[in-house]
Amino acid sequence: MDYIEFFKNDRFATEAGITLSEVRPGYAKAKLKINEHHLNAGNVVQGGALFTLADLTIAAAANANGRLAFSIQSDIRFLESATIGETLIAEAQEILLHKTICHYKANITTENGRLIAVCDGICYRK
Structure with a gap:
C-alpha cells in the first residue's frame, strides 16, 4: 500500500499543509511550512499545529506495519517556538511493536536541526 497516498x-x-515525504514500517517523515494561519496570538506556531504534525507522522509510521x-x-512537549516562514520536519521512529500495541517517538525540528517539540504516541493495532 502507498501510505503517502493513503x-x-x-x-x-492535509488542509493544515502537512506533507509526508517518507513512510516505511516503523518510520515516517513529514514537513510543514509555517504560514500566518499556523500562528497563535503570540505570533508563534500554535501548539495544535505542532501536535497535528507529530500525530500524522506517528500514524503513518504505525500504519505502515x-x-x-x-x-x-x-x-507532547513544546521545547522551542517556531515562527512564520520556518519549515518544520517531524520524524517518527518506532520504539515498541507488539501484536496490539505500538509506541513511537516523534521529534519536530527546524530545517537546521533546532529541536522544537518531542511527542510520544501509543497506538492500538486492530
Whole structure:
C-alpha cells in the first residue's frame, strides 16, 4: 500500500499543509511550512499545529506495519517556538511493536536541526 497516498485522505492534516515525504514500517517523515494561519496570538506556531504534525507522522509510521492503527495516548512537549516562514520536519521512529500495541517517538525540528517539540504516541493495532 502507498501510505503517502493513503494519508492524503487525512483531511485535517492535509488542509493544515502537512506533507509526508517518507513512510516505511516503523518510520515516517513529514514537513510543514509555517504560514500566518499556523500562528497563535503570540505570533508563534500554535501548539495544535505542532501536535497535528507529530500525530500524522506517528500514524503513518504505525500504519505502515500493515495493520490499521489508531492513537490511544499521546504526550507532547513544546521545547522551542517556531515562527512564520520556518519549515518544520517531524520524524517518527518506532520504539515498541507488539501484536496490539505500538509506541513511537516523534521529534519536530527546524530545517537546521533546532529541536522544537518531542511527542510520544501509543497506538492500538486492530
